[in-house]
Amino acid sequence: MSGALVEGFxxxxxxxxxxxxxxxxGSLVDGAYGLGLFGDVATEMMIWxxxxxxxxxxxxxxxxxxxxxxxxxxxxxxTIVRIGNRSREIQFxxxxxxxxxxxxxxxxxxxxxxxxPVTRARGTVVVPQSVV
Numbered sequence: 001m002s003g004a005l006v007e008g009f010x011x012x013x014x015x016x017x018x019x020x021x022x023x024x025x026g027s028l029v030d031g032a033y034g035l036g037l038f039g040d041v042a043t044e045m046m047i048w049x050x051x052x053x054x055x056x057x058x059x060x061x062x063x064x065x066x067x068x069x070x071x072x073x074x075x076x077x078x079t080i081v082r083i084g085n086r087s088r089e090i091q092f093x094x095x096x097x098x099x100x101x102x103x104x105x106x107x108x109x110x111x112x113x114x115x116x117p118v119t120r121a122r123g124t125v126v127v128p129q130s131v132v
Contacts, residue, residue, distance in 0.1 A: 005049040005088075010079040011041050014097065022070040027100075029068040034094040034119030035059075037076035042090055042125045045078055049088065050127045057087070059123040066118045071100025071109060074118070086126050094119040 015037060021029050039056055046054035068074065075097045082089035095115035101108045 005080075005083060007080050007083060009045070009049060010077055011045040011048065012075060012077040013037065013041055013044065014073060014075045017068060017070055017072045017074060019070040026067075027070040029070060029072075031064045031068075031119065033068055034064075034074070034076065035062070035121065037074060037094055038078060038090075038092040038119075038121055038123065041076050041078040041092065042123065045080070045090065046088070046125055046127060049080070050131050052127050052131045054088070054125040054127045057124045057126050059121050062119070062121040064119055066096070066116050068094075068096065068118050069099065072096045073098035073109075075115065081122070086129065086131075088125045088127070090123055090125060092119070092121045092123065093117060 023030050043053050074094050076094040078090045078092045080088055081091045095117050097115045098109050098111050101110045
């Protein structure tokens with residue numbers, strides 16, 4: 001264990017959303033895309049804090065705030081907000097930090113300042129008894 005198991009510890013990952021992930025008109029991506037990112041963030045966080053990938057137990061809240069589009073760059077952050085014996089409650093937020101801008105050209109994109117929040121959630125991850 002690395003000793004990072006404290007409330008407020010955070011992990012952030014970024015990912016480009018490829019056009020192959022668009023499922024709907026307007027190059028929209030399904031809302032579950034952000035939840036997949038949150039799972040990856042939680043996995044990395046548990047490795048840092050507990051030396052084990054842990055197991056995602058569930059979400060207590062999920063909010064879809066804005067659409068995700070093919071060509072976006074998404075930043076997902078998870079922050080530990082509660083530590084139990086084997087459970088870690090995490091607050092998540094995904095934001096679009098870059099977005100394609102086809103009006104300027106087929107490969108044009110813009111950095112978004114401020115970033116656009118697209119998904120928020122709160123979830124619980126548990127680690128095996130052998131880890132604690």
